[in-house]
Amino acid sequence: DTEVTQTPKHLVMGMTNKKSLKCEQHMGHRAMYWYKQKAKKPPELMFVYSYEKLSINESVPSRFSPECPNSSLLNLHLHALQPEDSALYLCASSQILAGGTDTQYFGPGTRLTVL
Amino acid sequence: GENVEQHPSTLSVQEGDSAVIKCTYSDSASNYFPWYKQELGKRPQLIIDIRSNVGEKKDQRIAVTLNKTAKHFSLHITETQPEDSAVYFCAARSSGSARQLTFGSGTQLTVLP
Numbered sequence: 001d002t003e004v005t006q007t008p009k010h011l012v013m014g015m016t017n018k019k020s021l022k023c024e025q026h027m028g029h030r031a032m033y034w035y036k037q038k039a040k041k042p043p044e045l046m047f048v049y050s051y052e053k054l055s056i057n058e059s060v061p062s063r064f065s066p067e068c069p070n071s072s073l074l075n076l077h078l079h080a081l082q083p084e085d086s087a088l089y090l091c092a093s094s095q096i097l098a099g100g101t102d103t104q105y106f107g108p109g110t111r112l113t114v115l
Numbered sequence: 116g117e118n119v120e121q122h123p124s125t126l127s128v129q130e131g132d133s134a135v136i137k138c139t140y141s142d143s144a145s146n147y148f149p150w151y152k153q154e155l156g157k158r159p160q161l162i163i164d165i166r167s168n169v170g171e172k173k174d175q176r177i178a179v180t181l182n183k184t185a186k187h188f189s190l191h192i193t194e195t196q197p198e199d200s201a202v203y204f205c206a207a208r209s210s211g212s213a214r215q216l217t218f219g220s221g222t223q224l225t226v227l228p
Contacts, residue, residue, distance in 0.1 A: 031214055042204050042218035043159065056215060090158065094214070101147040101166050101208075104216060106158040 004107035006091050012113045015081060021110045023074040023091030032074040033092040033104065034066060043090055043106075049074060050096060081114045088112070117142040119207050121219025128195050129227050136222045138205035139187040147208040148181060148188045149216070154201045162203075163190070195226045 004025045013019050023032065031050050035043035048056035049068040057066075063085075065077040074091055091107040118141040128134050140148075146167040151159035165172045165179045165188065172179050176195075181188040188207075192199055205219040 033214075040202070040221070040223075042221055045215060048214055050214065096214075102214075103149060103161055103164060105161065106151075108158045 004091055004093050004105055006089075006107040006110050008110055009108065010111045010113075012115065013078065013081065014115050015083075017081075018077070018079045020078065021076040021089055021091075021112075023076075023093075023107055024072055025093040025105075025107075026072055027093065027105070028071075028095075029093035029105075030071060030096045031094045031102070032068060033094075034064075034074070034076050035090040035092065035106075037088045037090055037109070047076075078112075081112075083114050086112055086114045117145060117207055117209050117215075117217040119205060119217045119219045121205050121222060123222060124220065125223045125225070127225045127227060130195060130197060132195055134190075134192045134195055134199070134224055134226075136190045136203055136205070136224070137187060138189070138207075138219050139185075140207040140217075141186065142207070142209045143183075143186065144209045145186075145207040148179070149206050150179060150190050151204045151206065152201045153204065153221075159204060192224075195224075197226050197228050200224055200226045 007022045034046040037043045046060045047066040052068045063080050067075040088109045090109045092104040094102040094104045121138045149164035152162045153159045163179050165181050176193045178191040203222045206216040
């Protein structure tokens with residue numbers, strides 16, 4: 001399996017809802033990432049997990065809560081989001097190579113709309 | 116931290132012509148430079164990457180060149196086809212940056228039939 005999968009593909013939620021995004025990979029990658037992408041902009045890094053431990057949190061508001069239950073799964077829990085949080089949420093994974101030259105592979109994303 | 120600038124922001128070429136997109140980076144410790152293609156509503160897909168111990172890499176109609184002295188790298192697409200139309204992002208990673216890729220702002224490439 002050479003793919004990163006994400007569910008759901010689309011999500012519409014109100015500002016008081018709690019929802020979760022899910023990401024899965026079976027490539028044996030030990031680094032997993034969450035990105036947020038607005039239209040016509042590059043992906044913005046939110047979180048990085050290395051060996052199932054959170055290694056980077058790019059000053060993301062606490063209404064976004066990541067979780068890495070095991071080496072294949074990555075979740076993003078959403079609570080009390082704002083309309084400006086509407087975006088494409090991308091998951092990615094990579095090996096962990098010395099020198100940082102590992103390639104990141106992206107999932108198809110979850111299109112989130114906050115009403 | 117790393118800063119990546121990408122030009123041009125939009126590029127239109129006739130089918131069969133070549134397209135060149137250029138990026139510059141600021142951190143001399145950067146050692147990995149991928150290029151991603153993103154079609155509308157789709158995921159970014161890696162099309163080619165280059166590591167700092169190599170000056171040029173080619174894969175069929177796509178090539179990337181790296182000039183470490185000048186801190187710039189370029190994507191070259193030859194014999195462009197309409198299906199090459201997409202947004203292209205360059206990125207760079209510093210060897211000391213704990214896995215963080217810094218992306219350029221993107222180039223919308225349109226190949227006119």
